[in-house]
Amino acid sequence: MVKAERKPVQEIFDAINGYGKVLNVGCGGCVSVCLVGGQKEVNALNAELKVHLEKAGIRKRIDGYTVERQCNESFLKELDSKAPEYDCLVSMACGAGVQHMAQRFSKIPVHPVVNTVSIGIDKDLGMYEERCRACGHCVLGYTGGICPVTRCAKGLFNGPCGGTNGDNCEISNEIPCAWLDIYKRLKNQDRLGDILKVRPHMEWQNQSPRTIIQEPYERRYLA
Amino acid sequence: MFRKKNTAGVNSDEIRAILDEKKAKMKLSLKACAHCSLCAESCFLFMGHNKDPKYMPSYKFLNSVGVLYKKKGNVDKQDLGEMRDLVWERCVLCTRCYCPIGIDIPDMLALARRICRSQGVYPQYDRE
Ligand code: SF4
Ligand code: SF4
Ligand code: SF4
Ligand code: SF4
Numbered sequence: 001m002v003k004a005e006r007k008p009v010q011e012i013f014d015a016i017n018g019y020g021k022v023l024n025v026g027c028g029g030c031v032s033v034c035l036v037g038g039q040k041e042v043n044a045l046n047a048e049l050k051v052h053l054e055k056a057g058i059r060k061r062i063d064g065y066t067v068e069r070q071c072n073e074s075f076l077k078e079l080d081s082k083a084p085e086y087d088c089l090v091s092m093a094c095g096a097g098v099q100h101m102a103q104r105f106s107k108i109p110v111h112p113v114v115n116t117v118s119i120g121i122d123k124d125l126g127m128y129e130e131r132c133r134a135c136g137h138c139v140l141g142y143t144g145g146i147c148p149v150t151r152c153a154k155g156l157f158n159g160p161c162g163g164t165n166g167d168n169c170e171i172s173n174e175i176p177c178a179w180l181d182i183y184k185r186l187k188n189q190d191r192l193g194d195i196l197k198v199r200p201h202m203e204w205q206n207q208s209p210r211t212i213i214q215e216p217y218e219r220r221y222l223a
Numbered sequence: 224m225f226r227k228k229n230t231a232g233v234n235s236d237e238i239r240a241i242l243d244e245k246k247a248k249m250k251l252s253l254k255a256c257a258h259c260s261l262c263a264e265s266c267f268l269f270m271g272h273n274k275d276p277k278y279m280p281s282y283k284f285l286n287s288v289g290v291l292y293k294k295k296g297n298v299d300k301q302d303l304g305e306m307r308d309l310v311w312e313r314c315v316l317c318t319r320c321y322c323p324i325g326i327d328i329p330d331m332l333a334l335a336r337r338i339c340r341s342q343g344v345y346p347q348y349d350r351e
Pocket of ligand 1: 002027029030031068069070093094095096097098
């Protein structure tokens, strides 16, 4: 799922500075699972902000509310009657949720309070590791299930760069070279032929938002 | 079995106010459910749990919102805790269930979640 981390409290404090009534909106989806933006975290952040405000001698109303998923209209619309009561909304959801909320309540300033970091896996309680950057052209099939976009510092598609440092990446002695791992995994599977084929590079330029429609629904939306 | 209610920490007026907001839709949905169980096969969790009736969308809706409505919001933390397990652990709100009569089951389950949340009852993903 999407993984995120909280922004520093000072940054949030600066963002809401100047607004009298603030609503902090949590999301019951991915950010709840990675323990950064669910109902519990909304309560914790609000308590922290209130302490900050008190210390600074500022009077402000800060409320909290958590919707099931900010990226889904049927849940977001629950805020329709509530949101207009506030001068500013802050969102604890990922970037998609923040944008969805900003679009729906376009007259009200919306600020993110988390940084969306990755699509990742749960390593342990409160510990997450990035695995995918949603590049849109998944190559895991020929890289032995190791993502070169995420794991290789240069996002290379056709084998390692010249800088490989022993088993590690040239950028650090602690980061294993993605392409060495890809090589080892494919060798184990006797599939080294797969990385000998030259793959076209990724066209990162001219990116526009990627909208997908699943095939069974094409008739519904593209007719 | 009879259990003594402990309503500490539960604001029944607040629950009733939320129920009232959706009263018309909720009443109609509760009345309209024909117990045909046709919604069941559209729920992947029902299918993935050996067609356990406790995973049927209608079961989940009648045993959450249905109970809250019948009890007029007079529930305690234990009731809400049981409801939490029902509406979160047995439903992911994928919104894919299909009711031939047109009951918006996910909306009803979301309502049950909203009521739980209003009383500070929600999933604890950091439970060890
Ligand atoms: S808004 Fe973002 S964090 Fe929340 S459920 Fe959607 S994708 Fe996940
Ligand atoms: S290649 Fe990597 S970044 Fe691209 S979709 Fe696959 S896992 Fe994600
Ligand atoms: S050393 Fe390996 S991981 Fe690092 S940039 Fe080069 S190919 Fe990528
Ligand atoms: S919304 Fe819940 S009940 Fe409906 S199909 Fe999805 S998991 Fe099943």
